[in-house]
Amino acid sequence: MSDLLKSYRFREERETDWRKLDLILTRAENNGVKALSDEDMMALPRLYRQAVSSLSVARSISLDQNVIAYLESLCTRAYFYVYGTRASIGERIMDFLRRDWPACVSAAIGPTLLATLFLFGGGALAFFLCMQDMDWFWTFHGNSFWEGRNPDATVDYLRSTIYHDPTTTGDGQLSSFASFLFNNNAQIALFAFALGFAFGIPTAWLLIYNGVHLGSMYAVFWSKGLGYEFTGWLMIHGTTELFAIILAGAAGFVIGGAVAFPGRMTRLASARQAGQKAATIAMGCVIMLIVAAILEGFGRQMINSDVIRYAIAIWMLLMWLSYFYLPRRDETKI
Amino acid sequence: MNATVPHAPQNLSRLQIEADQRRRARMLETQRQSKLVRELVTPEGAVIHLKLSTATERAGAFLIDVAIQWAIVIATSIGLSYAMRAMGSGSANVAFAVWLVFFFFVRNFYYIFFELGPKSATPGKRALGIRVAARNGGRLTANSVLARNFIREIEVGLPFQFLMMGGTGVSGWIALLGLVWSGIFLFFPVFNKDKMRVGDLIAGTWVIHAPKAKLMGDIASSAASQALPGRFAFTPAQADAYGIHELHVLEDVLRNSTEEVKSQVALRIRTKIGWQPQPGETDIAFLEAYYAALRRRLEQRMLLGDRKADKYDTR
Numbered sequence: 001m002s003d004l005l006k007s008y009r010f011r012e013e014r015e016t017d018w019r020k021l022d023l024i025l026t027r028a029e030n031n032g033v034k035a036l037s038d039e040d041m042m043a044l045p046r047l048y049r050q051a052v053s054s055l056s057v058a059r060s061i062s063l064d065q066n067v068i069a070y071l072e073s074l075c076t077r078a079y080f081y082v083y084g085t086r087a088s089i090g091e092r093i094m095d096f097l098r099r100d101w102p103a104c105v106s107a108a109i110g111p112t113l114l115a116t117l118f119l120f121g122g123g124a125l126a127f128f129l130c131m132q133d134m135d136w137f138w139t140f141h142g143n144s145f146w147e148g149r150n151p152d153a154t155v156d157y158l159r160s161t162i163y164h165d166p167t168t169t170g171d172g173q174l175s176s177f178a179s180f181l182f183n184n185n186a187q188i189a190l191f192a193f194a195l196g197f198a199f200g201i202p203t204a205w206l207l208i209y210n211g212v213h214l215g216s217m218y219a220v221f222w223s224k225g226l227g228y229e230f231t232g233w234l235m236i237h238g239t240t241e242l243f244a245i246i247l248a249g250a251a252g253f254v255i256g257g258a259v260a261f262p263g264r265m266t267r268l269a270s271a272r273q274a275g276q277k278a279a280t281i282a283m284g285c286v287i288m289l290i291v292a293a294i295l296e297g298f299g300r301q302m303i304n305s306d307v308i309r310y311a312i313a314i315w316m317l318l319m320w321l322s323y324f325y326l327p328r329r330d331e332t333k334i
Numbered sequence: 335m336n337a338t339v340p341h342a343p344q345n346l347s348r349l350q351i352e353a354d355q356r357r358r359a360r361m362l363e364t365q366r367q368s369k370l371v372r373e374l375v376t377p378e379g380a381v382i383h384l385k386l387s388t389a390t391e392r393a394g395a396f397l398i399d400v401a402i403q404w405a406i407v408i409a410t411s412i413g414l415s416y417a418m419r420a421m422g423s424g425s426a427n428v429a430f431a432v433w434l435v436f437f438f439f440v441r442n443f444y445y446i447f448f449e450l451g452p453k454s455a456t457p458g459k460r461a462l463g464i465r466v467a468a469r470n471g472g473r474l475t476a477n478s479v480l481a482r483n484f485i486r487e488i489e490v491g492l493p494f495q496f497l498m499m500g501g502t503g504v505s506g507w508i509a510l511l512g513l514v515w516s517g518i519f520l521f522f523p524v525f526n527k528d529k530m531r532v533g534d535l536i537a538g539t540w541v542i543h544a545p546k547a548k549l550m551g552d553i554a555s556s557a558a559s560q561a562l563p564g565r566f567a568f569t570p571a572q573a574d575a576y577g578i579h580e581l582h583v584l585e586d587v588l589r590n591s592t593e594e595v596k597s598q599v600a601l602r603i604r605t606k607i608g609w610q611p612q613p614g615e616t617d618i619a620f621l622e623a624y625y626a627a628l629r630r631r632l633e634q635r636m637l638l639g640d641r642k643a644d645k646y647d648t649r
Contacts, residue, residue: 005554005630006637018549029452052380061637063629065582066550066589073547075382079374080454080465080544084473089450092476100477180431183438187487190442194488197532255536268535272469275536279481286442 007062014054018074021047025077032088048078096280104280105324108250111257115249118204119242122211123218130219140216155224163229163304182293185241186286189248193255193282197271200256207249214242232309237296239317244288251278251285288320357646360579369527372542374471385543387464389523392531392541398458403444410436445483450476455544463545469528469538478537485533492516553588554626565612566623572607573631577644581632584625588618596621 004012024044027035036044055071062068087095105112129136188206195202214234221230258274259267295312303309370386387395414429448456454474455465466482468474496512523531534540576584587599600617603609603624611620635642 005626005633007629007633008552008555011552012555015549022549032452049378052376052378052382055382056380061633063578063581063633063636064552064554065585066547067552070547070549072383073545075380076384076542076544077546079376079382080467083377083471084454092450096476180434183434186438186442190484190487191491194485197485197488197536271536272538275481275485276475276477276538279484279537280477282484283480 007058007064007067010057010061011064011067014050017047017050018054018071021051021078022074025074025081028081029077044078045082048075048082051075051078096283100280101284102324102328104277105247105284107277108254108281109325111250111253112246114253115203115207115246118207118249119211119214119246122208123215124211126212126215127219127222130216131223134219134223137216137220140212153220155226158221158224158226159229163233181296182289185245185292186289189245189285189289190282192245192248193251193278193285196252196255196278197259198256199260200253203249203252203256207245210245229306232306232313233300235313236300236303236309237292239313240288240295240320241292243317243320244285244292247281247288248285251281254278254281291316357644370529372528376471384467386529387462387541387543389529391462391464392523392529395456395458395462395464398461399444399456402457403440406440406444407437442483442487445486446479449474449479449483459541463543464541465544466539467542469534469540474539478539480537482531482533482537482539485531485536488516489519489522489532493520550589553585553622554629566620566627568607568609568624568627570631572609573627574642575607575645576628577642577647578632579644581625581628584621584628588621588625593617 020043024036024040024047027040051071052075055068055075058068058071126136126140130140188210192203192206195206218227218230218234221227254274255271255278258270262270265273295316299312300309303312370388372384372386374382374384376382411433414433418429445456449466453460453465454467459465466474466479468478493513493516496509496516519532522535523529528534528540530540584599587596591599597617600621604611604620607624609620632642
């Protein structure tokens with residue numbers, strides 16, 4: 001019919017293909033790549049290119065709002081599907097564990113050392129202050145903290161907090177304690193990462209604060225001659241947990257550093273680049289803290305031998321160090 | 335908008351002045367809307383218009399998500415308490431342990447889980463037709479999704495904590511200062527042109543509209559198939575009475591409005607173009623035929639590079 005509009009004829013010729021693309025996309029979005037047949041996969045790029053060119057033509061010849069809105073939405077969906085990631089969540093997790101996480105951690109060795117300095121610096125400061133004058137402990141902790149593990153406690157009481165009588169504590173209590181600690185620490189780790197945005201200053205403060213708590217507790221046990229035992233009690237999970245906190249701090253410093261000193265990039269681009277690396281490290285911290293909580297809740301409460309505690313602590317530390325920093329074969333996988 | 339707003343002479347009637355005001359308001363609104371549109375050039379060289387989601391929509395989506403999170407947590411708590419009762423008193427600690435870990439994962443990984451999925455949107459975002467996308471038009475990587483969601487902790491968690499701190503005297507002042515400081519993060523999306531929150535900034539993402547539009551029938555084609563040829567013969571002057579804006583309004587009326595509105599619109603158009611209703615002519619048939627004629631005329635002019643923006647656009 002010559003009476004038809006040009007723009008309508010244009011639409012009529014292409015409509016079937018648009019609808020086909022729409023169908024494929026809907027299926028793929030709802031059920032994943034596996035729902036697509038080989039035929040669909042072959043057709044997808046062609047249909048996508050056609051839709052995109054239809055859109056540019058439609059914009060210049062058609063005044064049908066609905067057609068243009070439809071094509072706009074179709075092309076956006078198709079673009080994000082065609083150029084988006086199609087890796088499954090399992091593949092993403094494997095990539096993260098095998099490559100991304102250790103690579104990001106080993107690349108951030110400077111910030112990691114800085115975070116270590118802040119944590120242990122704060123710890124050492126508090127330790128020596130408390131050793132000179134135990135009143136400092138109360139300044140750091142306030143009253144009623146840590147179930148009576150304070151300078152007024154007797155040596156026997158302190159010793160009893162380090163070792164557990166397996167007959168008195170039930171499994172239930174251990175697991176709830178572990179998950180409480182995990183929840184707490186993981187939230188703090190994510191916080192340390194997130195606060196890095198403010199030039200890393202709150203991150204540094206958080207690290208020092210944690211270090212001070214640690215150092216002053218250490219001083220209490222040290223002054224009562226329980227240094228060796230306390231180290232075992234702390235380090236069985238501490239090598240993992242403190243490492244995780246240090247890495248969370250390092251993640252914060254990576255962002256803070258990128259925002260403060262963007263170099264040749266714009267501040268925004270620099271923050272973006274650093275943010276993605278730092279987020280990977282922070283994600284890893286959550287995993288490390290899960291491991292730490294298991295060690296703390298179960299391992300520490302059930303293993304009462306100092307030697308085994310030390311062995312686990314050192315073994316865990318070596319394992320993390322080699323996982324992160326040992327050079328690995330370069331996989332030239334795209 | 336390439337048309338200029340005409341200056342109103344002194345002796346114009348009040349109606350016309352009002353019409354001008356409406357037009358000016360409409361143009362401002364279009365301009366405001368166009369500020370939210372970003373162009374994405376695909377590797378094929380075609381341009382796709384992405385419309386950024388507004389802060390209000392983001393807040394709405396967030397509220398829906400929070401409600402869902404709470405629903406999940408409460409449902410689990412109830413389920414666990416039943417399981418506890420069935421298993422006896424000793425299981426309370428285990429149940430609490432499970433609940434705590436579960437709570438942490440719901441709080442932090444709810445968003446990550448859904449945004450890593452094929453739709454790149456949480457249920458709340460999906461309900462409002464928005465999704466997350468990489469700002470450079472590339473892939474939305476897992477790292478970006480992690481980054482933008484871990485940052486949420488300071489945007490929402492921090493103000494909330496300062497709010498809870500409260501207190502009087504010095505600690506009250508500290509809480510207030512903290513609240514103001516952390517409020518900057520919370521209201522960050524309102525103050526930048528890309529409507530990014532801090533997490534988006536760090537992750538290199540933004541949130542865009544991804545509505546699923548439906549392709550409806552072409553009005554012009556139904557007009558052509560129903561009307562007898564020559565029944566609605568509009569003169570060029572009649573077809574030139576309106577512009578693209580009015581065409582789009584007419585399209586909306588035909589697609590979405592009630593019969594009553596349609597007949598009112600038909601009446602106004604008939605008066606404006608001086609159309610004498612023929613015997614047996616329905617309002618719908620008239621509107622569809624006029625739509626087709628108007629669109630044909632405007633599309634012809636557009637092909638020659640002449641966009642008639644609206645009825646005031648006379649050249």
